[in-house]
Amino acid sequence: MKSVIAALACLALTSPMASAFEIGFDWAGLKLCTSGNPNTVANPTFTLRGVPAGTRYIRFRLVDRDVPDFNHGGGVVAWDGSSTVQTGAFTYKSPCPPAGKHTYEWTATAQSGKSGGKLGVAKARRNYPD
Template identity: 55%
Template sequence: MAASSASAADFSIGFDWGNLKTCTSGNPSTVPSPGFRLRGVPAGTVAIQFTMTDLAVPNYPHGGGKVAYRGGSAIAAGAFTYRSPCPPNGRHTYRWKATAFDAAGKKLDEAEARKPYP
């Protein structure tokens, strides 16, 4: 683990669904990513991979995206596209996982945030 002023256990993310159009048909659309709040990003991070999983249907490929990281405490909404949440039978809980990588592609740490939808 790379040394940093924040320990690896401090890496965390947060998000809000933002202006995501309500979808309950079971047919997700490709949409812009939400904005992410970051805390304790490991020193040496140059990229963060975001992946969304529906915890009720973990095999569905919602996707995510990899973004360059140049410091700061946020990733802007729309940084990549993914398949929206769209549960056909009630509320599901979704998990965004963020994986920090260094310039050599080595995984430095992971963080996650969960939120129900709709």
């Protein structure tokens, strides 16, 4: 029994681990908005890492963590296997806090179909304005 446990432990240590699904972005090029009236703008460039196998679409959604009920929107893009989603793939309502900084969070959901089939979720947060 000990040899079976030792073999399983060894296998767990030597098997390649699947990397976690991660996204990154920044606010580069985004026109400053602090009026509380967001602009409709093109998405930022997203960097992707560890996209789950079987992903055909990625759904993006922006949430203001300080005002989570405000709908900033997002979009769904067909994923072509690249490590980036370029700006202009969809439009959304820009960050535009009326007073001070807010924390914004993009959620990316990897999907097997355009309307569903969730395979994984990644999130990235940044303050705006930086």
